[in-house]
Amino acid sequence: MSTPPAADDGHHDVLSGIVRIFLHSNLSIILVIFSLIVGVTALLITPREEDPQIVVPLADVYVQFPGHTAAEVEQLVSAPLERMLYEIDGVEYVYSMSRDEQAIITVRFFVGQDRERSLVKLFKKLNENTDAIAPGVTGWVMKPVEIDDVPIVTLAVTGAADDSYALRRIGEELVERLAVVPQVSRAYVLGGQSRTVAVRLDPQALRSHRLTANEITEAVQGANAAVPAGSFTRNDETVQVEVRGGLASAAQLQDLVVGVFDSRPVFLKDVASVVDGAEEITNYVRHGWGPGRGFAMHVGSPSTKLGEQAAGHALDGGKSTVREDATGRGQEAGAHAHGEAKNDSTAISSPAVTIAIAKQKGANAVHVAEAVLARAELLKAEILPPDVDLVITRNNGLTADHKVNELIEALGVAIVIVILLLTIGLG
Incomplete structure (x- = not known):
């Protein structure tokens, strides 16, 4: 008695075997779930940055x-x-x-x-x-x-008084504390007037005391220098000797001996005037309102003030303005989020300094920007006077987050369209 031939399942090549495995097992579902997990993980750990990470030396x-x-x-x-x-x-x-x-x-x-x-x-x-x-x-x-090196966050420090020297001092204090925020690579201050001790020579007094400007320079540098002077051993201990000069104040500088004339010492105050104060102005940074004030904006958007960004509260907007300094480099200034009597008109601007913050390579711009702004808001409440404001003039973390969200949304729409086409085409 003959037996009927077994049913042929088709070709027995490698490709058919692979297809048969996926058809008769749950491996396809496992791979889909694994792919989804890998994709979500990649979205979460990939840094969100506005500028592309391309290598251009x-x-x-x-x-x-x-x-x-x-x-x-x-x-x-x-x-x-x-x-x-x-x-x-x-x-x-x-x-x-x-x-x-x-x-x-x-x-x-x-x-x-x-x-x-x-x-x-x-x-x-x-x-x-x-x-x-x-x-x-x-x-x-x-x-x-x-x-x-491009800053991702810039803050304009502006106040009611037209005192760029005081604003610079405040900006320098803030930037030192913002520089310690994790993943911040560079922080610096633009604008304002730094503190300096200026020595203004009197040519007539120099001639009368038979001194030159080079001699004055060498005397000041020598009095403010520290150099090693050797060492000696005593009681089985080595003692390092250092010759150190120190000028701690403008008063000490005035009483510095810079020469001898007619067997009498010549002090610096005899041939020059010493001024302890603001340096000469080399650039101008000003803050003013733009015509875009009044538009609702997101929390952390440019042209909003720190400390007045309650969640769910409509914020006034404004356009940042850029003014060029004396060296030809553009400086940013912001716009306040809420109008106040001290600078309410768009035609009025006031002195300001800009604090610029750059992130480390590969860091998430969104996280760094949020950390910087959160730290700045705490510092504003701790050390800033009531009449001084911090205005956000750039926030690349916000724009990077917006662009990445748009990209993810576009990818999601593309995936849905592909699934629909495959479903319709393959049944």
């Missing part, structure tokens, strides 16, 4: 050429250096800016070039051609530039 070379005009600096320093730096392999662009006694050369390499190798090639090229640089160049400094 870039460096600024600051060349000092004292005693020459901008035209001479361009002809003798900038143009020859541009031609020389273009010879480096991998360089895409070379820019230069010439000013009195200084040239700034910007070297940009192609995208994807190794950053360390590019900087080494630039440093090597400069050192190999020291003899080709114009005589009179006292030195240069090479400063690498990265995308993470």
